[in-house]
């Protein structure tokens with residue numbers, strides 16, 4: 292059997308216990324206090340945790356140190372408490388966007404304690420129609436967040452609206468001048484974009500060539516990052532000094548319990564499958580931070596513990612985790628270049644169909660899954676006649692399209 296970890300179990304236990312002691316105190320405080328008292332709980336817990344900030348990494352050529360784990364706030368419920376709990380547990384990087392609906396809660400939190408803003412790396416995003424529109428969008432974001440500046444502003448989901456046009460932005464004069472104007476204004480220290488488009492490798496290569504973007508947040512998993520085109524693109528950005536942030540890393544598998552059953556070495560090392568996945572991502576030092584949406588205090592505890600116990604994985608450990616992930620029968624497209632549809636000889640967007648089905652079945656976003664499916668063009672939904680076995684063979688996550696797609700038709704159609 293492969294030996295999962297070279298990290299001392301005792302060391303992991305000590306770190307875990309140390310963390311749990313702090314975390315349990317904060318949880319207990321939160322349970323007995325009303326929301327107006329949470330700021331006080333944060334101050335107390337913050338003092339305890341002030342010497343326990345999460346490890347930071349340098350964000351590319353910006354030279355700024357950022358928490359290796361950052362709090363994603365997409366569709367957050369109970370965010371007031373999660374923000375304070377994350378802060379008390381050493382996270383100093385929060386990610387938001389106009390479309391997340393989380394900016395008002397973050398604004399209230401910033402107003403509750405003026406010392407937070409100075410220590411926080413705050414990132415938001417918006418969708419401009421053209422790069423220069425970001426100047427106006429940034430003002431709107433600052434108003435929503437009740438702050439004078441953010442640390443980093445992203446163009447949100449570059450490539451999603453018109454990939455051929457937006458592909459040119461990272462090398463365009465307009466975006467370059469806009470980024471310079473934003474940095475000069477002091478309203479955002481740094482400028483970049485997020486992307487989960489299938490053509491990410493090309494978009495990243497364009498950013499490396501343009502050379503003026505400070506940071507990129509991209510959909511990633513540790514195996515995709517090793518694939519040729521993505522590996523080269525990540526190398527190019529890293530070499531150009533662009534800070535890289537990983538996101539949506541759970542995409543590709545949501546059956547974490549199955550992974551745990553297939554990889555007992557994780558349990559021996561006191562790691563959950565998700566913690567193992569985070570360790571795999573942090574093993575790639577090109578990434579400065581990993582964005583994770585944390586919706587309850589247990590998730591914050593689990594992910595913070597992962598950061599505190601991190602040590603790089605060996606190649607054999609990475610491979611073992613990948614094999615267990617695939618063997619567990621992933622259901623969700625991890626967003627490569629769409630090779631499944633090409634291999635299947637279809638215009639149907641097989642990756643998106645499985646993605647929306649997973650939103651429905653595993654993430655609880657039933658209405659949104661149906662809406663997204665309804666918005667697809669008919670040819671993107673029609674997979675009849677596709678060679679699904681060829682698609683499965685081509686897919687890095689080995690999705691079982693033959694069982695997933697009929698269910699997508701039935702549930703979402």
Ligand code: SF4
Pocket residue numbers: 623624625626627628629630631632641642645685686687688689690
């Ligand atoms: S091959 Fe797999 S990971 Fe790539 S787009 Fe298709 S379903 Fe997604």
